[in-house]
Amino acid sequence: MRVVVIGGDAVGMTAASQIKRSLGDDVDVIVIQEQQWTSYSACGIPYWIAGETTGPDTLVARSPEQHREHGIDVRTGMLASAIDPDTGSVTMQPVTGGPATRLGYDHLVIGTGSRPRTPPVDGLDLPGVYRVQTLDEGQAAIDGLARDPRTAVVLGAGYIGIEMAEAGVQRGLATTVVDLAPEPMVSLDADMGCLVRAGMTERGVDMRMGEPVRELLAGADGRVRAVVTDAGEIPADIVFLGLGVTPRTELAAAAGLPLGEHGGLLTDDHQRVRGYGNIWAGGDCVEVTDRLTGAERYLPLGTHANKHGRVIGVNIAGGDLAFPGVIGTAITKFCDLEVSRTGLKEDEQDGLVSVLIHAQTSVGYMPDSAVMAVKMIAERTTGRLMGTQIVGGRGAAMRIDTAATAIWTGMTAPELVQLDLAYSPPFSPVWDPVQVAARVLLGKLSD
Amino acid sequence: MRVVVIGGDAVGMTAASQIKRSLGDDVDVIVIQEQQWTSYSACGIPYWIAGETTGPDTLVARSPEQHREHGIDVRTGMLASAIDPDTGSVTMQPVTGGPATRLGYDHLVIGTGSRPRTPPVDGLDLPGVYRVQTLDEGQAAIDGLARDPRTAVVLGAGYIGIEMAEAGVQRGLATTVVDLAPEPMVSLDADMGCLVRAGMTERGVDMRMGEPVRELLAGADGRVRAVVTDAGEIPADIVFLGLGVTPRTELAAAAGLPLGEHGGLLTDDHQRVRGYGNIWAGGDCVEVTDRLTGAERYLPLGTHANKHGRVIGVNIAGGDLAFPGVIGTAITKFCDLEVSRTGLKEDEQDGLVSVLIHAQTSVGYMPDSAVMAVKMIAERTTGRLMGTQIVGGRGAAMRIDTAATAIWTGMTAPELVQLDLAYSPPFSPVWDPVQVAARVLLGKLSD
Numbered sequence: 014m015r016v017v018v019i020g021g022d023a024v025g026m027t028a029a030s031q032i033k034r035s036l037g038d039d040v041d042v043i044v045i046q047e048q049q050w051t052s053y054s055a056c057g058i059p060y061w062i063a064g065e066t067t068g069p070d071t072l073v074a075r076s077p078e079q080h081r082e083h084g085i086d087v088r089t090g091m092l093a094s095a096i097d098p099d100t101g102s103v104t105m106q107p108v109t110g111g112p113a114t115r116l117g118y119d120h121l122v123i124g125t126g127s128r129p130r131t132p133p134v135d136g137l138d139l140p141g142v143y144r145v146q147t148l149d150e151g152q153a154a155i156d157g158l159a160r161d162p163r164t165a166v167v168l169g170a171g172y173i174g175i176e177m178a179e180a181g182v183q184r185g186l187a188t189t190v191v192d193l194a195p196e197p198m199v200s201l202d203a204d205m206g207c208l209v210r211a212g213m214t215e216r217g218v219d220m221r222m223g224e225p226v227r228e229l230l231a232g233a234d235g236r237v238r239a240v241v242t243d244a245g246e247i248p249a250d251i252v253f254l255g256l257g258v259t260p261r262t263e264l265a266a267a268a269g270l271p272l273g274e275h276g277g278l279l280t281d282d283h284q285r286v287r288g289y290g291n292i293w294a295g296g297d298c299v300e301v302t303d304r305l306t307g308a309e310r311y312l313p314l315g316t317h318a319n320k321h322g323r324v325i326g327v328n329i330a331g332g333d334l335a336f337p338g339v340i341g342t343a344i345t346k347f348c349d350l351e352v353s354r355t356g357l358k359e360d361e362q363d364g365l366v367s368v369l370i371h372a373q374t375s376v377g378y379m380p381d382s383a384v385m386a387v388k389m390i391a392e393r394t395t396g397r398l399m400g401t402q403i404v405g406g407r408g409a410a411m412r413i414d415t416a417a418t419a420i421w422t423g424m425t426a427p428e429l430v431q432l433d434l435a436y437s438p439p440f441s442p443v444w445d446p447v448q449v450a451a452r453v454l455l456g457k458l459s460d
Numbered sequence: 461m462r463v464v465v466i467g468g469d470a471v472g473m474t475a476a477s478q479i480k481r482s483l484g485d486d487v488d489v490i491v492i493q494e495q496q497w498t499s500y501s502a503c504g505i506p507y508w509i510a511g512e513t514t515g516p517d518t519l520v521a522r523s524p525e526q527h528r529e530h531g532i533d534v535r536t537g538m539l540a541s542a543i544d545p546d547t548g549s550v551t552m553q554p555v556t557g558g559p560a561t562r563l564g565y566d567h568l569v570i571g572t573g574s575r576p577r578t579p580p581v582d583g584l585d586l587p588g589v590y591r592v593q594t595l596d597e598g599q600a601a602i603d604g605l606a607r608d609p610r611t612a613v614v615l616g617a618g619y620i621g622i623e624m625a626e627a628g629v630q631r632g633l634a635t636t637v638v639d640l641a642p643e644p645m646v647s648l649d650a651d652m653g654c655l656v657r658a659g660m661t662e663r664g665v666d667m668r669m670g671e672p673v674r675e676l677l678a679g680a681d682g683r684v685r686a687v688v689t690d691a692g693e694i695p696a697d698i699v700f701l702g703l704g705v706t707p708r709t710e711l712a713a714a715a716g717l718p719l720g721e722h723g724g725l726l727t728d729d730h731q732r733v734r735g736y737g738n739i740w741a742g743g744d745c746v747e748v749t750d751r752l753t754g755a756e757r758y759l760p761l762g763t764h765a766n767k768h769g770r771v772i773g774v775n776i777a778g779g780d781l782a783f784p785g786v787i788g789t790a791i792t793k794f795c796d797l798e799v800s801r802t803g804l805k806e807d808e809q810d811g812l813v814s815v816l817i818h819a820q821t822s823v824g825y826m827p828d829s830a831v832m833a834v835k836m837i838a839e840r841t842t843g844r845l846m847g848t849q850i851v852g853g854r855g856a857a858m859r860i861d862t863a864a865t866a867i868w869t870g871m872t873a874p875e876l877v878q879l880d881l882a883y884s885p886p887f888s889p890v891w892d893p894v895q896v897a898a899r900v901l902l903g904k905l906s907d
Contacts, residue, residue, distance in 0.1 A: 023890075057825055057885050066825040172884075304880075316883040319890050337878045344882035353882055378504060378513040411858060414881045414892070418865035421879055431784045432868055433751075434861045435791035435800055436763040437619075438504050443470075443762050445861070 014040045016329060017103050017118035019093045019264070021046030022053065023318035024124030024296035024325070026075065029085045031326025043086045043116060045093045045105050050148050051077050056315050058151040059176035062158070062253075063183040069148040096121065096268035098289060120291045120329045123265055123278065124322070127258035127297035127313050136229025141237035142252040145177060154253065158184060162250030165189070166240045168226060170197030172345045174255030175209070178218050179347050181253070189219040189247050191226055191240060198352060200343060201402050202359045204369055205388050208404040212350040221247070258313055260298045273300040275311035282335040284325045293329065295321025295336075304338040304421070305357055305399060312339055342417040344410050349383075351410030355417040356400030359390055365400075366393045368453045372446035374408040376438040385409035389416070389426070389450035396425040396458050401447065409446075416447050426451045426458060461487045463776060464550050464565035466540045466711070468493030469500065470765035471571030471743035471772070473522065476532045478773025490533045490563060492540045492552050497595050498524050503762050505598040506623035509605070509700075510630040516595040543568065543715035545736060567738045567776045570712055570725065571769070574705035574744035574760050583676025588684035589699040592624060601700065605631060609697030612636070613687045615673060617644030619792045621702030622656070625665050626794050628700070636666040636694050638673055638687060645799065647790060648849050649806045651816055652835050655851040659797040668694070705760055707745045720747040722758035729782040731772045740776065742768025742783075751785040751868070752804055752846060759786055789864040791857050796830075798857030802864040803847030806837055812847075813840045815900045819893035821855040823885040832856035836863070836873070836897035843872040843905050848894065856893075863894050873898040873905060 016032055018025040021044045029042045044051070052075040061068035077087040088105070094113060095104040103121065106113040129144050131137055141162075143154035165181035167174050170192035181188035190197065190213070196206030197213070197220065210220050224242040229252060232238035240247045260277040262270075271279045271287050277300035279287045284299075286292040296318030300309040317339060327334040344353040359367045367390040375382045383406020390400035401416035403409050419429050429451040436443050444452070463479055465472040468491045476489045491498070499522040508515035524534040535552070541560060542551040550568065553560040576591050578584055588609075590601035612628035614621050617639035628635035637644065637660070643653030644660070644667065657667050671689040676699065679685035687694045707724040709717075718726045718734050724747035726734045731746075733739040743765030747756040764786060774781040791800040806814045814837040822829045830853020837847035848863035850856050866876050876898040883890050891899070 054823065054825070054885065054890075056883075056890075057823060060826065060885055065827055071825045314883065315890050316881070320878060337875075338880075340880045342880045342882045344884045344887050346884070346886055355880070355882070376501065376504060378501070378518045379507065380512055408858075411855075411882065411887055412861070414859070414862040415865050417880055417882070418862050418869070418871075422865070422869040422871060424865075424869060428784075431767060433786045433789045433802070433864055434763070435789045435802070435858065435864065436503075436761065437791045437793070438501065438507055439793055440791050440858055443501075443503075443766050 014119045015117065016040060016042045016120045016122065017116050018042065018044040018122040018124065019103065020124030020126055021048070021051035021077070021087060021089070022124065022126060023315055024322040025122060026052045026080060027319055027322025028122050028124070028293070028326040028329070029080070030083065031323055032330050033084050035326070035330035041086065044080070044088065045091045045103065046077070046087060046089045047092050047108055048147060048149070049089050051075060051080055051087060053148055054315070055146055058145045058148070059173065059180050061151055062145065062154050062177070063180035065183065068151055068155070072148060093264060096264055098268055098292060101291070120293065122325055123286070123292065123294040123298060124296050125261045125264060125298045128261050129254060129258055130256045132256065134226050134228055136231065136237065137254070139229055139231050139237040140235060141250065142229060142254065144254050145173065146258070157251050162186060164248045164250045165253065166191060166247055166249040167253045167255055168240070169255035169257065170194065170222065171199065171255060171257055172343065175345055175347050177253040177255050178213065182217060182348065186251070189221060191221045191224055191242055191247070193223065193225050195223045197222065200341070200354055201352070202388060205386065205402045205404050208386055209350070209352055212404065213347050216348050216350065258297065260311065262298050265294070265298070273309045275300055275309070277311050279309065283328050284321050284336055293325045295325055302338040304340050306362065310339070310341070312341060314343065340417060340420055342413060344413060346410065349407050350404070351407065352404050353410035353413035354402045355413050356398070356420045357390060358400060362399070364393050365390050366454070366457050368450055368457055370446070370450045370453050372449050373442055374406055375440055376442050379438050381407065383407055383409065385446055387446050387450040389447070389454050391426050391454055391458065393458065396427060398424055398426060398429060412445065412447050415445070426454045430455065461566045462564065463487060463489045463567045463569065464563050465489065465491040465569040465571065466550065467571030467573055468495070468498035468524070468534060468536070469571060469573060470762055471769040472569060473499045473527060474766055474769025475569050475571070475773040475776070476527070477530065478770055479777050480531050482773070482777035488533065491527070491535065492538045492550070493524070493534060493536045494539050494555055495594060495596070496536050498522060498527055498534060500595055501762070502593055505592045505595070506620065506627050508598055509592065509601050509624070510627035512630065515598055515602070519595060540711060543711060545715055545739060548738070567740065569772055570733070570739065570741040570745060571743050572708045572711060572745045575708050576701060576705055577703045579703065581673050581675055583678065583684065584701070586676055586678050586684040587682060588697065589676060589701065591701050592620065593705070604698050609633060611695045611697045612700065613638060613694055613696040614700045614702055615687070616702035616704065617641065617669065618646065618702060618704055619790065622660070622792055622794050624700040624702050625660065629664060629795065633698070636668060638668045638671055638689055638694070640670065640672050642670045644669065647788070647801055648799070649835060652833065652849045652851055655833055656797070656799055659851065660794050663795050663797065705744065707758065709745050712741070712745070720756045722747055722756070724758050726756065730775050731768050731783055740772045742772055749785040751787050753809065757786070757788070759788060761790065787864060787867055789860060791860060793857065796854050797851070798854065799851050800857035800860035801849045802860050803845070803867045804837060805847060809846070811840050812837050813901070813904050815897055815904055817893070817897045817900050819896050820889055821853055822887055823889050826885050828854065828886070830854055830856065832893055834893050834897040836894070836901050838873050838901055838905065840905065843874060845871055845873060845876060859892065859894050862892070873901045877902065
């Protein structure tokens, strides 16, 4: 049996490793990878740029050579240029040009990932403007920092934007974040996004919310020198782009594979591309099913990609494993300000009720105790928990996993209040903040 | 209506406040409290002694005066000396002596708490030997530290013992922990207890496990100078007792109220003392039902006491709220070594299977990433999660709440692997350590 994998990162290499481990010599696994790297942590690039960790090698979980030692035929520097589902083959050619080769497959795994959004703004390609999705882009940004910039502008106030703002501050740059949205982190409700904005402002970032970017200007040396918004010109020795990503599915689209309304590949719950028995896809190039609404969403996160890779690997190796969908759990931080979320936002569905409470991360008399806000959302008729958002000091955000587990299992607010959670003064108040939120929510539910 | 409450700490004052808030002037709430304090955090005393926080006022969540302002009649310095369920009355008298008074009640709440275990060892009452359960005892220990001791011995290696060892180390004392058990923390399996012992030894504590204490010796000044075990004499300028507690139920027993095999009061799931319509009890003086086994256990923890107080308060005020039992979730730390547990131990029931894995608290390339061990236990036939134990560096232990929520809701190991948990390099590896444990457990379940 031959399995061809397009894309050598989380989905592709996880699936490839799983298949090779299960089937050994009974399978040939060929991975077509455009870059020279495999299995790297794109999520770590902001921390590399911040100087908190080193790179690029540190961010590589497993190199092409290591994968080859495990019997996986990794072809780096190769570009997949066509998929032919009828004949069961993929065409590939070297990135540097050269003759195309056709590879037949019994199973095809598509893990082509995503690409950064690029709005139609002049100057996004100027020297000094950096994307931070690949290791090469990360290295370019590191090289840019070596030119001793004083001012940084981050375009976009989502997860990557916030992490790049942290990198700017850590590097001692006067840092500005610009976004069209009225508050940072549109995955939060606006009242929680407002707390993120306030926290980042307090910590020295100039937060320019609700300001559309018009253009980027070059200096005499041809490098970026300013970002122009509706409100004026912002000096920028260096610019980081955190404008989000879109699924990279042109190849799949050209082959006639089904795409959803967000542009991602559509799969069944076993990660089989809909309508195809032997084509599989996962990670940043697919849409995922929201367990709470049943709708398809685009949520490109490493945690889903790894789970997809495992699911695909198990199934191709003869197993039967479904991916159960997502509830949108995510976490990030800006310096010591932690942010996390799971489930639905307040206005994402009718009939929801919410509360926003303030509590402490640990008992108030402990020296590290910090303020945290919890927003909790439930179905009014049933009390079923539907969403939670957290913004607060050190130790606040990981509580989202408690809420995510509760939401995943269909727990109600009154049940969460009674849940046997851990308590000790350095770790938590005697009523955990998520339980405090659930208690306050109870009052609203019984109104 | 008159409600009499015996005990002015977590259960009693939570119930009293809840009742007064609900019923206002329609109820008289009288609290009989032996000490001068109410609503204090016994769990905070080790951190006060360590010098991490101040005391005793800081540890008081709400003083008798504050409760009185809310209309609760708090009688400090009063001892309840008899309960008469037939006439519905309690006898009380001043701690300092004086005439007894009889108080009739419509409802009685018993929150008499616990008292330290005192094994039959000579010298436990010597000056320089401190219990750490009440604020007065905490103050005495603080005064003892002012005498500039050099060596500390902690008797007992449970939660309080470990926290007092931390206090000793924080105060710069050469600290020894002595316990009869082969490993510290008998609420963990021995393989995890062993990791706690190793971690504490590495951090400078002399861990004398499996050594029965024979006696405590006094010096020429009449104060403690050494602890004698089967293995010899250990110098001790100061001794802290962390030998656990037993339910304080003599008063209830004398009144004929039902006690369980651990000596705690037995209640129904509304915290009504079994067989009595208007006597309620909670906290450290009752036994609690284990949700996983259905058996009664003695688990004196502040988190249960607070929940019991709320349940009792709601029910006396005319509501209908059940306490759903416990699964034994608990957490503590020794300096930067964190420890937590929930559910059953490996040998607590037949048919369980377990794994012990090592992982990192965050992605390995992050500077604060630390090693952590997770032990996970499931039912062999169903895969249902039954227990989890964690020992590791900073950020490790609070993951127990994810496991506790999963166990509480009856989740299986394969379900936990697929759960949508938060991922970002500073917070977690892409597969959370509890999911890594669940994955490894899957392999064993399918054996």
